[in-house]
Amino acid sequence: MTANQVALWYLVASICFILALKGLSHPSTARRGNILGIAGMAIAVVVTLALVYSHTRNVGMILAGIAVGGIVGAIIARRxxxxxxxxxxxxxxxxxxxxxxxxxxxxxxxxxxxxxxxxxxxxxxxxxxxxxxxxxxxxxxxxxxxxxxxxxxxxxxxxxxxxxxxxxxxxxxxxxxxxxxxxxxxxxxxxxxx
Amino acid sequence: MAAGVDPIVFYLIIFVLAIFVGYHVVWSVTPALHTPLMSVTNAISGIILVGAMLAAGPVAFDWGGWVGVLAVALASVNVFGGFLVTQRMLEMFKRKEPGAKAAGKH
Incomplete structure (x- = not known):
């Protein structure tokens, strides 16, 4: 993945985040806004993972960190x-x-x-x-x-x-x-x- | 970008424009949505996860990589927890929605 491709995907993620904040401003669009926020974050994380993988192949510890943090965050959010x-x-x-x-x-x-x-x-x-x-x-x-x-x-x-x-x-x-x-x-x- | 523009100036332009976008996007928020908006804004601040991922995947993995992995885990707690908590709040909001428009505040 080239630097330009990465930057353009980050632009897509940024637009998702702006639309997420905009969505959260009104009750009728709030839930869609949260989903757009999740989509933007997913894009940014996947693109960055691809970037690191293409440079160093060392993504194992990143995935482990996301798994541990994600599970802890999800448990806290539910409880x-x-x-x-x-x-x-x-x-x-x-x-x-x-x-x-x-x-x-x-x-x-x-x-x-x-x-x-x-x-x-x-x-x-x-x-x-x-x-x-x-x-x-x-x-x-x-x-x-x-x-x-x-x-x-x-x-x-x-x-x-x-x-x-x-x-x-x-x-x-x-x-x-x-x-x-x-x-x-x-x-x-x-x-x-x- | 235009040739000769220092990257720092370029980042400053993005920073200033982002301030304006943030200001205008949240200006007209309904009072009942203040807490969910705060929560989703916090979840989005977890985008720092991207920087943490760069720190956690270096060519030679040493203590700097471990610091990066810790940052990845902390940012992930915020990302997953933040979006899930926002979703929970909005589900509560949905159930109350028939009366919520009339009440309009907490």
């Missing part, structure tokens, strides 16, 4: 009570954030698996930083949201002296590390876009 739905969605969402961080770690370890140049260009490193940044915030934020929605954490806002200064310092530190990571010229990965 949960209707009143627990919002906290369940929050819990699920934390997994996406964690997955994003893990993918970035793996990509830096083995850039070639993602089709990246081996001294990773600074533009791609910036993307990896943003992905990790957003993924980590998604993870911690969703865990807190789950705790509050399920009543395991008190819903009242947590307030303490110097909170805004601490948040500001953390934000500056994260952005600073991000710039350093994206632009630092080292022997292994120079700050060039080539």
């Amino acid at each position: 949960v009570k209707m009143t627990q739905m919002p906290e369940l969605v929050a819990a699920f969402h934390s997994l996406v954030g964690l997955a994003a961080v893990l993918i970035a770690i793996s990509a830096i370890h083995d850039p070639a698996a993602f089709g990246l140049h081996v001294p990773i260009p600074s533009g791609n490193r910036l993307e990896l930083f943003i992905g990790t940044f957003i993924g980590a915030i998604t993870f911690s934020g969703s865990v807190i949201a789950f705790g509050k929605l399920s009543g395991k954490i008190r819903s009242a806002p947590v307030v303490f002296a110097g909170q805004h200064m601490l948040n500001l310092a953390l934000a500056v530190a994260m952005i600073g590390f991000g710039i350093w990571f994206s632009c630092r010229p080292t022997s292994r990965s120079g700050c060039r876009t080539s």
Whole structure:
């Protein structure tokens, strides 16, 4: 499968996702919307599986991961009570954030698996930083949201002296590390876009 | 794509257009559908599974591959669980549908 074919199939999947969201906006089309979402996801997964298979043949562990995760997800989805739905969605969402961080770690370890140049260009490193940044915030934020929605954490806002200064310092530190990571010229990965 | 356009700029264009699409697609949502819409949006965010699959199928499978497999499993929980939970919610909605249009909110 060529890169162009893969990209066009991803376009089809993207259109399915847009139509899924559109469908979920109205009661009469909501169920069709969910099915379109499943179709888009199935297309994206099958195409990616074909892509990895054509490059490395190493799809066994991918299928094992999907099987384990899929079974766990299906069991949880069937057992949960209707009143627990919002906290369940929050819990699920934390997994996406964690997955994003893990993918970035793996990509830096083995850039070639993602089709990246081996001294990773600074533009791609910036993307990896943003992905990790957003993924980590998604993870911690969703865990807190789950705790509050399920009543395991008190819903009242947590307030303490110097909170805004601490948040500001953390934000500056994260952005600073991000710039350093994206632009630092080292022997292994120079700050060039080539 | 047009020759000379940096891929980063190209991705930025997709990102900005996607924000507009998302905004307009969900703008007119019925209040009763807020929770299912949130759920399906979460399920679709499981598309990160595609990135995880690339990490889990490298040429030489080492600890980076295991990290990828873990990411695949986590994203799969979200994909399968997310769509199934949405389906369950919408089935509940269907049963209530005769009165749901009049009520219109939770």
